[in-house]
Amino acid sequence: MSNELHTRAEKLIAQQRVEGISREESMWLEAHLRECANCTQLAQRTDAALRSLRQNPIPLPAGLAERTKFRVHLRAEVLREHEPQRRLLWFMCAMSWVLGVTSAPYVWRGFAWLGGHTGAPKLLLQLGFGLWWAIPALFAAAIVLLEHARQASEPEWSDEQN
Amino acid sequence: MADDTKSLAQGLKRRDPELLDLLIEQYQYRLFRYLVYLTSSRERAEDFFQETWIRVLERGHQYDGKSKFEAWLFAIARHLVIDWQRQKKMQSLDELTDTAQDNPLQIEAHNEPSPLHLVLSHETQAGVQDSLGRVPAIYREVLLLRFQEELGLEEIAAVLAAPLSTVKSRLYRGLEAVREAMQGGAA
Numbered sequence: 636m637s638n639e640l641h642t643r644a645e646k647l648i649a650q651q652r653v654e655g656i657s658r659e660e661s662m663w664l665e666a667h668l669r670e671c672a673n674c675t676q677l678a679q680r681t682d683a684a685l686r687s688l689r690q691n692p693i694p695l696p697a698g699l700a701e702r703t704k705f706r707v708h709l710r711a712e713v714l715r716e717h718e719p720q721r722r723l724l725w726f727m728c729a730m731s732w733v734l735g736v737t738s739a740p741y742v743w744r745g746f747a748w749l750g751g752h753t754g755a756p757k758l759l760l761q762l763g764f765g766l767w768w769a770i771p772a773l774f775a776a777a778i779v780l781l782e783h784a785r786q787a788s789e790p791e792w793s794d795e796q797n
Numbered sequence: 798m799a800d801d802t803k804s805l806a807q808g809l810k811r812r813d814p815e816l817l818d819l820l821i822e823q824y825q826y827r828l829f830r831y832l833v834y835l836t837s838s839r840e841r842a843e844d845f846f847q848e849t850w851i852r853v854l855e856r857g858h859q860y861d862g863k864s865k866f867e868a869w870l871f872a873i874a875r876h877l878v879i880d881w882q883r884q885k886k887m888q889s890l891d892e893l894t895d896t897a898q899d900n901p902l903q904i905e906a907h908n909e910p911s912p913l914h915l916v917l918s919h920e921t922q923a924g925v926q927d928s929l930g931r932v933p934a935i936y937r938e939v940l941l942l943r944f945q946e947e948l949g950l951e952e953i954a955a956v957l958a959a960p961l962s963t964v965k966s967r968l969y970r971g972l973e974a975v976r977e978a979m980q981g982g983a984a
Contacts, residue, residue: 649972653969653972685972693826699843704817
């Protein structure tokens with residue numbers, strides 16, 4: 636029997652277990668295994684290795700699930716507590732956007748009036764108008780950043796605290 | 798299955814604590830086993846186990862219910878382990894894979910037993926488990942996902958965030974490695 640046949644059989648033995656092979660390939664492999672003791676041994680060794688892998692027990696640490704549930708419940712509580720704050724923040728952002736849009740013509744007129752009286756350059760007025768619009772967003776961003784910083788400074792829950 | 802995963806996704810979006818309790822119970826063994834295979838340490842696996850479920854609670858809304866929950870769960874666990882490795886200024890599992898050479902990630906030097914090897918050896922004297930500890934971690938991982946978790950190749954690719962060809966190549970090499978390890982262990 637040529638080496639090519641054994642190489643093909645070896646390849647198919649692995650392929651059959653990893654991704655499957657076609658019916659023709661399977662029939663060819665079976666026929667080859669009936670005649671080749673070495674390849675049969677390889678197939679048996681592969682199956683034995685996979686069986687061992689499947690049956691390999693790793694005992695669970697005692698109380699792991701309970702400890703995890705406890706931590707998850709604590710975290711869920713914290714998240715629930717923060718939920719109204721987050722909603723309020725979104726509401727404030729939405730309100731500020733709506734008010735910004737509706738008040739834009741009046742604010743612009745106000746800036747134009749101010750410019751007319753003070754003789755300030757147009758670019759400065761435009762920058763001021765842009766800043767006026769950006770203030771609510773900057774304010775919201777500052778709140779979010781402060782909140783993140785506060786959360787980061789909170790001590791992590793550890794097993795020692797259990 | 799589609800209905801199950803959809804309702805699961807809705808429950809996770811609601812951050813339903815009872816649902817999470819059930820999931821922790823249901824997947825505790827599989828997740829812990831995966832983490833032990835990945836980290837080679839029971840203590841570390843315990844920490845990552847808890848962190849993974851916290852992450853599931855926080856990011857539950859990201860699970861769309863279109864894929865198997867376990868694939869999503871394992872992907873979260875894997876990301877946590879890789880983040881931790883990066884924080885420790887170590888290379889990630891993927892980066893340590895040299896596909897051009899037969900030089901995959903080794904947890905310890907060839908002649909020394911890996912932590913997993915030690916863990917398993919202490920727990921049982923079975924030669925099979927000793928042998929498994931000698932299989933490189935990146936191969937153990939795909940072998941576990943394919944032959945213990947029975948995930949499809951595409952699902953494994955999603956967990957690993959790697960191309961299908963990489964998954965297949967690791968599986969073939971892993972199969973060879975585990976076969977050799979068993980043979981060596983039996984000898």
